[in-house]
Amino acid sequence: MSEESKPKRATKAILPGSTIGILGGGQLGRMMAMAARSLGYRIQVMDPDPSCPARFVVDACFEGGWNDARAAADLARGCDVVTLEIEQVSLAALEAAKKYAPVRPSAELMGVVQDRIVQKTWLAERGFPLGPWRAIESESDLAEAVPALGGKLFVKSARGGYDGRSQVKIGFDDPSISDESHVSNSRRGAPAAVHAWRLLGERPCVAEAAIDLDKEISVMVARxxxxxxxxxxxxxxxxxxxxxxxxxxxxxxxxxxxxxxQEIACRIAAEFELEGVLAVEMFVTKPGADGTSQLLVNELAPRPHNSYHASERACVTSQFEQAIRAVCDLPLGDVSVVQPAAIANLLGDLWFNEDGSPREPRFDAALAVPGVRLHLYEKHNPRKGRKMGHLSAVGATPDEAVRRALEGQRQL
Structure with missing residues (x-):
């Protein structure tokens, strides 16, 4: 079911034996590095943490924060191409790296994606389907947005935040989520707007109307x-x-x-002139009065994505190998589905008992479930909510693959 287009112009491929730089050494950088190694590339990463997950599978690790242009330039000096695994890398760092090697995806694309207001405006101006939303620049903007967007909404900081961080829910009756996730609920009207605005640091935000949601999907596109x-x-x-x-x-x-x-994802990639991979998160609404559902774009991630970890087992080519092929201008791999596959995330919560005392997950019990494999990221400090790894599972049907992955998770 993939959209596909053939090469339109001749470019110079970056062949195996060359060196790839990755800005970010988390689990995505680690898995990209492992795919690149199997293709015969050398790998260098830059990360604020010198013992980051990718550290153990790469040739060199440069210590540097996401705003560290000097470290980014040092990384790029020894590379034939530079890519990334996290959106937080500053434009200054990307521009510094660009002086020494091609940076893919581009700083121009990242400038759009890094700011949710800019991103949604960019999508809306090009006719991509979005749910109701408003740009929020002040407390009064947010107070006006609450009734305008139907009373139930999500408020997200324009910059930064992922996995629920830097997000606030307004108008919901469910209890508050932990402060660690920076989420608050159960407040309504103007008091809710005041609380949300202050909780998010009195910074620009986007307010999104709650969608009558049927399901969430994503499409990964490589260009x-x-x-x-x-x-x-x-x-x-x-x-x-x-x-x-x-x-x-x-x-x-x-x-x-x-x-x-597929058409939406590929058109977004074409508009950006993407060089690399892009995950397009989308909402599927419940059927309306006319019996049809809407497909709405949620957010964009110009890197490998958690929702495509299962591609390692479901598809001929994994998202990680495809990312390497794309940034090196190699022929893109076959994306056909050869078997349904699912993943279940393993959060740091599994390393603690209910009373907060440490425990070791029963990985042997999980691996006893048919079709299940274990993928750990070599993160040495488990914390609640932190992604420590995942289980993958295959099945005769998508439902069976999900059941097996979740059964493996329960065995832990």
């Missing part, structure tokens, strides 16, 4: 500098407290909706 484009079958995603719990490929949405989702 090489030569213009070749391929998109993976959509993944279905299940979140709790704004953190992905499980995901499965394929999503099994109706064929017409699948085609529309």
């Amino acid at each position: 090489a500098p030569n213009g070749e484009t391929k998109s993976f079958a959509s993944a279905m995603n299940h979140h709790e407290n704004q953190i992905l719990v499980w995901s499965v490929i394929p999503s099994s949405i109706p064929a017409e909706m699948e085609a529309k989702a």
Whole structure:
């Protein structure tokens, strides 16, 4: 079910044996590095943490924060191409790296994606479907947005935040989520706006109307500098407290909706002239009075994505290998689904008993579930809510793959 376009212009491929730099050494950088190693590349990463997950599988690790232009330049000096695994890398760091090696995706694309107001404006101006939203620059803006958007809304900081962080829910009756996630609920009207505005640091935000949601999906699209484009079958995603719990490929949405989702993702990639991979998160609404559902773009992530970890087992080519192929301008890999596969995230909570005392998860019990594999990220300090790894599972159907992944998780 993938959209595909062939190369339109000749470019110079960066062949195996070359060195790839990755800005960010978290689990995504680690898994990209592992895929690149299997293709014969050398890998360097930059990360604020010198013992980051990628540290143990790369040739060199440069210590530097996301705003550290000097460290980014030092990384790029010894590389043939530079890519990234996290959106927080500053534009100054990207521009510094660009002086020594091609940076893919581009700083121009990142400038759009890093700010949710800019991102949503960019999408709206190009006719991509969005739910009702407003740009928030002040407390009064947010107070006006609450009734205008129907009383129930999500407020997200314009910059930064992921996995539910830097987000506030207004108008919901469920109890508050932990302060660690920076989320607050159960306040209404003007008091809610005041509380939300202050909780998010009195910074620009986007306010999004709550959607009558049926399901959440994502589409991963890859585009090489030569213009070749391929998109993976959509993944279905299940979140709790704004953190992905499980995901499965394929999503099994109706064929017409699948085609529309593929078209949206590939058109966004083309508009950006993407060089690399881009995950397009989308909402599927519950059917309206006319019996049809809407497909709405939620957010963009120009990097490998948690919802496509299952591509390692579901597809001929994983998202990680495809990311390397794309930034190196190699022929893109086959994205056909060979078997349904699912993942279940392993959060740091699993390393603690209910009383807060430490425990060791029963990985042996999880691996006894048919079709289940274990993927740990070598993060040495488990914390509640921190992604420490995931389980993957295959099955005859998407539902069976999800059941196996969740059964493995329960055994831990």
